[in-house]
Amino acid sequence: MSAAVWLGLADDDPFGVENLPYCAFGQDRFRWTGVRIGDRILNLAAAEGRGLIEAGGAFLGQPTLSRFMAAGRPVWTRVRERLAELLSAARYRESVEPLLVPVADVRLALPFEVADYVDFYSSLEHATNLGKLFRPDGEPLLPNWRHLPVGYHGRAGTVVVSGTEVPRPCGQRRAGDFGPSARLDIEAEVGFVVGVPSQGAVAVDDFREHVFGAVLVNDWSARDLQAWEYQPLGPFLGKSFRTSISPWVVPLDALDAARVPGPPQEPGVLPYLAAGEHYGYDIGLEVSWNGTLVSRPPFGGMYWTPAQQLAHMTVNGAWTRTGDLYASGTVSGPQIEQTGSFIERTWNGARPVLLDDGTTRSFLLDGDTVAISATAPGPGGSRIGFGEVIGTIGCESAGDRRSP
Numbered sequence: 001m002s003a004a005v006w007l008g009l010a011d012d013d014p015f016g017v018e019n020l021p022y023c024a025f026g027q028d029r030f031r032w033t034g035v036r037i038g039d040r041i042l043n044l045a046a047a048e049g050r051g052l053i054e055a056g057g058a059f060l061g062q063p064t065l066s067r068f069m070a071a072g073r074p075v076w077t078r079v080r081e082r083l084a085e086l087l088s089a090a091r092y093r094e095s096v097e098p099l100l101v102p103v104a105d106v107r108l109a110l111p112f113e114v115a116d117y118v119d120f121y122s123s124l125e126h127a128t129n130l131g132k133l134f135r136p137d138g139e140p141l142l143p144n145w146r147h148l149p150v151g152y153h154g155r156a157g158t159v160v161v162s163g164t165e166v167p168r169p170c171g172q173r174r175a176g177d178f179g180p181s182a183r184l185d186i187e188a189e190v191g192f193v194v195g196v197p198s199q200g201a202v203a204v205d206d207f208r209e210h211v212f213g214a215v216l217v218n219d220w221s222a223r224d225l226q227a228w229e230y231q232p233l234g235p236f237l238g239k240s241f242r243t244s245i246s247p248w249v250v251p252l253d254a255l256d257a258a259r260v261p262g263p264p265q266e267p268g269v270l271p272y273l274a275a276g277e278h279y280g281y282d283i284g285l286e287v288s289w290n291g292t293l294v295s296r297p298p299f300g301g302m303y304w305t306p307a308q309q310l311a312h313m314t315v316n317g318a319w320t321r322t323g324d325l326y327a328s329g330t331v332s333g334p335q336i337e338q339t340g341s342f343i344e345r346t347w348n349g350a351r352p353v354l355l356d357d358g359t360t361r362s363f364l365l366d367g368d369t370v371a372i373s374a375t376a377p378g379p380g381g382s383r384i385g386f387g388e389v390i391g392t393i394g395c396e397s398a399g400d401r402r403s404p
């Protein structure tokens with residue numbers, strides 16, 4: 001099915017009817033859920049209110065997607081099929097067109113209430129690179145890495161939507177040395193969003209029953225704070241100040257054509273991590289620094305898959321809630337131009353990148369803007385767009401300046 005001619009979409013529009021990513025938009029009391037088609041958003045509350053969609057309850061007329069995400073796969077499928085129909089058949093033009101608003105005219109909000117936030121470490125190349133940079137005297141890959149998807153629990157309350165300014169964090173940079181981070185970095189990641197909660201282990205093959213969709217993540221990282229604080233418990237203040245996500249939640253169903261076999265895992269995994277079908281997603285990321293494309297991280301090569309990550313996250317009996325966000329870990333490929341962080345891209349500052357304006361960078365300066373975007377193959381040669389997650393570095397806030 002392709003989008004109706006009246007929408008005027010090109011065949012390769014990354015927001016065609018094969019995609020239909022969800023969002024929340026508007027402000028304060030005037031906040032709605034929506035679905036993107038081309039460069040417009042269909043207001044889902046209005047569509048439901050006019051009887052165009054039967055979601056079977058008050059799932060869509062909410063300020064965020066959380067209630068809809070909790071409704072489960074049968075409702076997700078029914079709504080998605082109906083939206084494809086509404087946005088394809090010419091007979092719906094008259095009722096649908098007045099409910100469309102240009103993306104450029106609205107303020108996009110955090111699409112769901114972030115419950116818990118977990119960050120994995122699932123790129124073999126990234127883990128190897130960071131091992132070399134952080135622990136030059138040891139084996140880059142720690143002994144557990146190939147046995148389980150290593151991760152840590154992050155800070156859900158500081159997850160912000162794309163476009164939100166990111167203040168430069170202050171903290172301890174070394175013993176007795178407090179001040180603004182001088183080594184502020186990014187991490188380009190793909191995040192998976194839990195819709196249906198669980199109270200016990202989620203089997204690796206039940207991934208699709210629980211996960212609603214995917215977003216882009218920038219896990220901003222202050223490398224000087226991180227290097228000083230992280231042993232033995234892992235990242236803490238070096239990453240908790242902000243994490244940015246894209247405003248569009250791409251439904252898992254839109255990524256079916258992007259499924260690719262997961263990489264061979266050696267040694268073999270324990271039974272709880274062994275999937276009937278071991279697959280990842282061929283999502284191509286792009287990282288721009290002040291408008292200069294500096295990297296193309298390939299998500300398709302990630303060692304641990306999102307299904308394995310969810311199974312691992314719950315195997316101890318930990319519950320999940322609607323809105324839990326778990327990020328893949330920095331996406332890095334084997335080439336330097338495929339790395340998802342600047343500490344790798346510039347090899348700890350030893351090889352600064354040249355930007356189009358003639359300046360060079362190692363780490364982020366105040367006023368710098370980073371945009372991470374992505375696309376994936378869709379059905380029948382179509383493209384699935386993730387849009388972008390963008391953030392600009394502000395100065396540290398005055399309060400943070402009061403060093404102890």
Ligand SMILES: O=C(O)/C=C/C(=O)CC(=O)CC(=O)O
Binds near residue numbers: 130
């Ligand atoms: O190797 C380390 O000590 C640190 C690694 C990271 O900072 C990466 C992290 O947050 C997980 C990831 O994004 O892959």
Ligand SMILES: [Ca+2]
Binds near residue numbers: 119187329330
């Ligand atoms: Ca990370």
Ligand SMILES: [Mg+2]
Binds near residue numbers: 220
């Ligand atoms: Mg973070």
